[in-house]
Structure formats: structure tokens, C-alpha cells
Amino acid sequence: MSDCKHIYISKIGGHEGEDICLKGWLYGKRSSGKLHFLQVRDGTGIIQAVVFKGDVSEEVFATAGKISQESSIEVYGTVKEDKRSHIGYEIAVKDLKLVSEASEYPITHKEHGVAFLLENRHLWLRSPKQLAILKIRHQIIKSVRDYFNNNDFLLVDAPIFTPAACEGTTNLFETEYFDEKAYLTQSGQLYMEAAAMAFGKVYCFGPVFRAEKSKTRRHLTEFWMVEPEMAYYDLKMDMDLAEDFIEYIVQSVVKHNRKDLELLERDISKLENIKKPFPRITYDEAIEILKQKGKEIEWGEDFGGDEETAISENFDRPVMIHRYPTKCKAFYMKQDPENQDLALCVDVIAPEGYGEVIGGGQREDDCDALLEKIKEHNLPQEAFEWYLDLRKYGSVPHAGFGLGIERTVAWLCGLHHVRETIPFPRMMERIRP
RNA sequence: UCCCCGGUAGCUCAAUGGCAGAGCAUUCGGCUGUUAACCGAAGGGUUGUAGGUUCGAAUCCCACCCGGGGAGCCA
Numbered sequence: 001m002s003d004c005k006h007i008y009i010s011k012i013g014g015h016e017g018e019d020i021c022l023k024g025w026l027y028g029k030r031s032s033g034k035l036h037f038l039q040v041r042d043g044t045g046i047i048q049a050v051v052f053k054g055d056v057s058e059e060v061f062a063t064a065g066k067i068s069q070e071s072s073i074e075v076y077g078t079v080k081e082d083k084r085s086h087i088g089y090e091i092a093v094k095d096l097k098l099v100s101e102a103s104e105y106p107i108t109h110k111e112h113g114v115a116f117l118l119e120n121r122h123l124w125l126r127s128p129k130q131l132a133i134l135k136i137r138h139q140i141i142k143s144v145r146d147y148f149n150n151n152d153f154l155l156v157d158a159p160i161f162t163p164a165a166c167e168g169t170t171n172l173f174e175t176e177y178f179d180e181k182a183y184l185t186q187s188g189q190l191y192m193e194a195a196a197m198a199f200g201k202v203y204c205f206g207p208v209f210r211a212e213k214s215k216t217r218r219h220l221t222e223f224w225m226v227e228p229e230m231a232y233y234d235l236k237m238d239m240d241l242a243e244d245f246i247e248y249i250v251q252s253v254v255k256h257n258r259k260d261l262e263l264l265e266r267d268i269s270k271l272e273n274i275k276k277p278f279p280r281i282t283y284d285e286a287i288e289i290l291k292q293k294g295k296e297i298e299w300g301e302d303f304g305g306d307e308e309t310a311i312s313e314n315f316d317r318p319v320m321i322h323r324y325p326t327k328c329k330a331f332y333m334k335q336d337p338e339n340q341d342l343a344l345c346v347d348v349i350a351p352e353g354y355g356e357v358i359g360g361g362q363r364e365d366d367c368d369a370l371l372e373k374i375k376e377h378n379l380p381q382e383a384f385e386w387y388l389d390l391r392k393y394g395s396v397p398h399a400g401f402g403l404g405i406e407r408t409v410a411w412l413c414g415l416h417h418v419r420e421t422i423p424f425p426r427m428m429e430r431i432r433p
Numbered sequence: 434u435c436c437c438c439g440g441u442a443g444c445u446c447a448a449u450g451g452c453a454g455a456g457c458a459u460u461c462g463g464c465u466g467u468u469a470a471c472c473g474a475a476g477g478g479u480u481g482u483a484g485g486u487u488c489g490a491a492u493c494c495c496a497c498c499c500g501g502g503g504a505g506c507c508a
């Protein structure tokens with residue numbers, strides 16, 4: 001038996017009638033007198049292995065009857081087609097090897113509370129639903145990289161340690177850096193601007209950190225962001241890129257993860273519909289929509305989660321809101337030459353209330369104007385000398401954006417909360433496991 | 434930081450001032466096609482922590498701890 005070929009469950013269809021070996025874990029078990037039904041998982045799928053008393057030794061039959069949930073096992077048997085199976089095949093077991101017996105496994109197939117599951121996140125990952133989510137996350141990340149790699153962008157990794165500077169330090173995680181303090185990055189953007197002046201079209205992709213005391217379904221303290229930055233791009237080109245990029249990611253998930261989306265009971269038609277062009281509205285038009293809906297909002301205020309959801313309800317695909325008031329955006333945003341009160345920026349709000357997935361815009365490329373902004377925001381000029389250098393040595397119009405991976409995963413998977421979109425979520429109230 | 438809700442068996446919950454309970458999980462027994470299998474039995478408790486009220490507290494009061502939901506915050 002030990003010379004049987006090891007086959008992954010996802011590939012079982014090509015081996016009908018053959019004697020094979022499965023290497024995995026016991027997902028579930030039912031017994032019926034002279035039969036044991038073992039649900040075996042191996043990370044690629046779940047299949048039922050049937051142990052009939054007449055087919056195996058007494059020892060093997062007894063072992064099959066007492067294997068505990070999540071014990072690791074090797075199963076030897078014949079692949080058989082069976083209409084009753086959800087994947088179309090079963091294994092008729094000939095022999096079994098208990099690799100390691102699991103003691104009482106805490107996560108059952110019944111309902112559990114969120115707190116309990118998060119405390120057991122290291123085990124929760126074994127559940128089919130979590131596997132489907134992480135497979136979709138994998139595809140999203142792959143698509144992100146494929147998109148930029150296929151469109152002449154250079155990957156430039158941004159640093160994680162950053163010096164004290166950008167916009168005060170209240171939202172940054174502080175850490176010891178030899179004899180001085182350093183902070184964990186909350187964005188690679190400023191470094192990408194430097195890289196864009198060197199290489200033209202660049203992107204970074206990595207974890208970023210926010211020490212905000214935010215307790216909502218859209219926030220994590222550690223999350224992953226992809227940030228492209230392009231020299232000689234204006235706001236319109238930036239928006240065109242964001243639109244094309246999102247369409248590519250969504251359609252690649254629709255194409256490659258249909259089974260995972262079905263397992264998550266996602267309405268796939270809503271994703272199939274995510275095609276260019278996306279609606280584009282100005283901040284002023286967004287305010288009009290909110291006022292029509294009876295929301296109390298004044299011109300100049302930024303949008304919260306409720307406002308974003310209200311606006312997104314008017315559209316069946318991502319909506320691009322551009323030209324926010326300068327005062328509610330960051331210092332590096334370029335002012336609209338046609339209206340100094342507006343910034344050349346864009347937020348992309350996902351449909352179905354999933355909120356902002358992209359924030360970006362055209363950067364201030366004039367050295368004097370940028371210096372003025374740094375002073376207005378009471379930022380320490382010396383920390384930005386290198387950033388100002390980019391405007392001194394061959395400044396060009398440039399633009400970019402950042403896309404939050406977890407919010408994108410939550411949207412495509414149809415999840416209520418971002419905590420399930422990352423293997424080990426880091427939140428204000430939770431850092432374990 | 435603020436507001437709301439919660440903490441009872443491994444898990445999900447019940448018991449609202451008077452004997453600490455159920456389902457699932459676990460263990461044992463039964464069943465040749467189970468799909469969250471089913472049937473029978475058993476074991477399993479410092480009711481988050483500390484104090485107070487009371488003849489008597491899981492239950493009422495106070496403080497604290499932990500968690501959940503939301504807000505603010507959020508390049």
C-alpha cells in the first residue's frame with residue numbers, strides 16, 4: 001500500500017479506478033455499524049473515504065472508528081465515481097495510517113461566536129470558508145502583481161521603518177531604533193514619488209500600520225496596500241488606470257475563483273457587472289446626492305462610512321469621486337488650477353456599501369506651492385527636504401493611488417468585516433494569535 | 434476616547450432573588466450509505482474578577498478585567 005501514488009483531492013478526477021494515497025486530516029466522521037464515512041481534507045478539497053468492514057483488517061476498521069476530528073491521516077484506497085458525492089468521487093478505503101492523533105478539537109461544525117473563532121484563528125483557518133476567502137485573497141494579490149508587471153511598472157519596495165515626520169505621530173506605531181525613535185510606515189507613497197522620478201511607472205506592495213483606535217468592520221491596525229505612482233500622469237490618467245486596474249482584478253477573481261465565491265454564497269452577477277466605464281462624479285455632485293437623500297452634510301466635510309454607503313447605493317459599480325475640498329485632503333495633493341479650493345484627488349468607493357477601496361490623486365509638483373503646504377500643515381520642513389528635492393531636480397506632473405487589499409477582499413467575498421480577509425488580523429483589541 | 438450590548442459546561446445558549454439546565458462536542462454501547470446522520474447511556478460547573486445588599490445572589494448594587502457592535506478618528 002505504501003507504494004500508492006499520493007494524489008491531491010483537487011486532482012482526484014483524473015484517477016478513477018486507480019489505487020491512490022491521500023495525505024490530510026480528518027474533517028468529519030459518521031459511522032453506521034459496519035461502515036465508517038471519513039471526510040478527509042488536504043487543503044485542496046474534501047472527499048469522503050468509505051471504510052467497509054468487509055474490505056479491511058479488523059485493526060484498520062477499529063482505527064477508522066475512533067479517529068478524532070483533525071487527526072492527521074494517510075488513506076489508501078481506490079478512487080470511485082459516486083453520484084452522491086458533491087465532488088463526484090469517493091475513496092473505497094483499503095488501508096489507513098494514523099499519522100498523529102488530535103486531542104479534542106475545539107472548533108466543531110456547529111455555530112461559534114466571533115470572539116472564540118478569533119482566539120482560535122490558527123485552527124479556524126482550516127475551515128472551508130476561510131480557505132475560500134484566502135484563496136480569493138491569493139488571486140487578488142496575484143492579479144495586482146500581474147497587472148502592474150504586465151503594464152511596464154517596476155516593483156520598488158518601500159521601507160517599513162520611517163523617521164518621525166509625516167503629519168504628526170499620533171497615528172503611528174513607535175519603536176526603538178538604536179538611539180532614536182522610528183515609526184512603522186503608514187504608506188509608501190512619498191518613497192514611490194521618488195521612485196517614479198527615477199523609473200517612470202512604479203508600485204510598491206506591502207504591509208502598512210495605523211495606530212488609530214478604530215473599532216469598525218473596515219479597520220485593521222496592520223493591513224496590506226498596493227501603491228502605484230506614475231510620472232507624467234495627471235488626475236484623469238490616474239483615474240483611467242484605477243478603473244482599468246479594478247476591472248482586471250474583479251474579472252480575474254470571477255474567472256478563477258467561481259467555486260470559492262459560490263461556497264461563500266456571493267452574488268457573482270454583481271461582480272460580473274464590474275466593467276468599465278465606472279461613474280465619475282465630483283465632490284460637489286456627491287454632496288448633492290447626499291442632500292437629496294436627506295443627509296445633513298455641509299460642503300467641506302469629508303465623508304464617513306455612512307455617506308460613502310449612501311452614495312454607493314446610487315450605482316451598480318464602483319463610483320469615482322474626484323475633486324474634494326483641499327482642506328480635507330493631505331498636504332501633497334495638487335490644487336485644481338481651475339478652483340483653488342479643490343484638490344486633484346479621487347476616492348473610489350466600492351458598491352454594496354464596502355466603502356473606500358482606493359484613494360489617490362495628482363501630487364503637488366511645484367516646489368514653492370509644496371513648501372507652502374508643508375508650512376500650512378505645521379510639518380517639520382527639515383524632514384521633507386528630500387521630498388522637496390524631487391521638485392527641485394526635474395519635477396514633472398505625477399499621480400498615483402493606494403488600494404487596500406483587505407477591503408477589496410471583503411468586497412469581492414461579500415464579507416461583513418475585514419477581519420476574516422487576512423490570515424492573522426491585527427486590531428485595536430486583538431493581537432493574538 | 435465615547436455610547437450600546439455581553440461574559441454560566443469545550444462550544445452555542447437557557448435559568449431574573451429560592452435544588453446549576455439543554456443541544457452540540459467528548460467517552461461508552463447500537464445500526465451496511467451517512468451528508469450538521471440517527472438511537473441509548475455516562476462524564477463534564479470557583480456562573481469573568483473582587484467587594485457589597487440579602488436568611489438566601491448566575492440573577493440586585495459598585496469597581497475592575499475581557500470581548501462584541503457602533504461612533505469619532507482614519508494621506
